[in-house]
Amino acid sequence: MSVAGSQRSVTAGSTAADLFGQDRTTLVARVNGQLRDLAHELADGDLVEPVGADSDEGLAVLRHSAAHVLAQAVQQINPKARLGIGPPIQDGFYYDFDVETPFTPEDLKALEKAMQRIINEGQTFRRRVVTEDAARLELADEPYKCELIGLKSGASQDVSSVEGAFAEVGAGELTIYDNLRRDGERVWGDLCRGPHVPTTKVLGNAYKLMRTAAAYWRGSEKNPQLQRVYGTAWPTKDELKAYLERLAEAEKRDHRKLGAELDLFSFPEEIGSGLAVFHPRGGVIRKEMEDYSRRRHEEEGYEFVYSPHITKGKLFQTSGHLDWYAESMYPPMHLDEELDVDGAVTKQGQDYYLKPMNCPFHCLIFRARGRSYRELPLRLFEFGSVYRYEKSGVVHGLTRVRGMTQDDAHIYVTAQQLQSELKALLTFVINLLKDYGLDDFYLELSTRNEEKYVGTDENWAKATEALGQAAADSGLDLVDDPGGAAFYGPKISVQARDAIGRTWQMSTIQVDFNLPERFELEYQSDDGSRQRPIMIHRALFGSVERFFAVLTEHYAGAFPPWLAPVQVIGIPVADEYNDYLFDIADRLKASRIRVEVDTSDDRFPKKIRTAQKSKVPFMLIAGEDDRSAGAVSFRYRDGSQKNGVPIAKAVAEIVEAVESRRQV
């Protein structure tokens, strides 16, 4: 057989553990491409490789085994708990349980202790093939497991459609994994496809239970809610520690926290859930973001339009929004109705809606007069405020709000122009995002859902091809999202990774065959015929609020100078140098730099501390040494300093940093 690339002979009946068992970092084996337990018996001609926790697959096995240990601990403490599913996930695992009372934080502590006991026992995981009938008998007390067995015996796609369920029953034989103590006593078992780590010892103490939550059984809100316990598990304690530090870092960057600390925005309860106000400091950032975006759109041939926040319901009937999205629209205001004394309607009223999207308005602008092919591509841009009645549990900081402003544009093109427009658009999008300091992207191409779509096969094929081509030309990684498109056309979305490696869906570019149809949009072609344009929906930030949140977290509140609310703070060594700094500030202001001088009666080190905490990019410090030399001293955000810089040079350095939109 072939072992880790080289040919070897082993005695009949050897297991993978015989080959790799001495290497404790090997958790499972890949045998002929399939992950197997180390106890798996090898056959002649097998291709065998070791798999450790340094691979994604090995890590997933480790975490799945941790989920089993958790489940054993839960049933040890509460034998009445019924098992749901327990798959590995990004950075950890979870297990769902049907229990009478939800878990408390104290329960988690107790569970961690019980898990540690199980781990210390060094239980082995033993795979056991069972027939469906035997499994049903053995798991008679586990209704959810039985349901999974039923799913497996039915259409196999049902199993994979239940997130995580595949890990339980898989596609091949039905198996149960038993946990055995060292003396061979079976202490616990669970329906599971496997594979598992050889013993619980492997988990060491590099795991932690993180939180509890409810989750619908099989992911449907029609099903009962189970109690989910989330945990994390790592190959080593150091990696666990590093993970917890990453979480702490993410918490420090949380835009909701920074928004309050840096006085950027707030969500006054009086206004309503998911409705933000931007304070002056946040307002500056937002204005800079928007101003720069406007400038770039202007340069790219966009025209600026404006539309109202409310409209008669008819518009959203025409567009179809009321058919599909009424549930997440604010309910209508019924206006203009008049009644006589008996309450009978004498004048028919009208329903007005807050707008959830801008596109219908832009279509009306297109339709306001006859259009010529010479006008296409017609690019209509608007910072359009939209309102969506998001369900109460989903509102989240600035990233999921009920009122937001989209940097929304609709581009009307001929079929011939679609390809080149999409390509130019994608370049524009990526470059703009880069200007804001994001530089690590990949693309996702969402294609037609065969169950639900409008438009001709030909149009879909062309648009999908055009988007795919534009994506390929960008040179970025492309992930397919088959069936993920909206019913009206295919879509590309740009995913950006931030400074700590999290990905955010940013821009979307969607081709739409539907709205031009519904609004009966037409242009006159060069041959005199009337043609229907194709429409492209695109937003670069998505929503300004959300993009603001992403940038805040990306920069951890330390915005690059061009976005920073206060770009320069002058700090005198003593009051005597206030005026000297005011003169320098005036010179900076002449170059449109946002500068303040700290004239408070705090003492010098306190002023440094205050400025440092406010994350101002440049502190300009002046004392006698500086004044007598006609100079000033820099202190940067990283704590480094540059002393005795001539004023003109200092101003030039700051202006250059702002104009180049550089981070410092």
Added chain:
RNA sequence: GCCGGAGUGGCUUAAUGGCAAAGCAACCGCCUUGUAAGCGGUAGAUUGCGGGUUCGAUUCCCGCCUCCGGCUCCA
């Protein structure tokens, strides 16, 4: 919308079935010459809102609002 947790001056946190405490921030005064907190004072709270139990509720109970963590959803 569902499950769980939480709401105490602007912020962070303490406490208690019997006068609600501290730090930071704010304001006032004194002080203040070199890179992350000088000193003193003043003001600021109907403990999210409404109801109930109680001699007495910030504390216990119920409803609502808001936030947090998930689930479902996200045009």
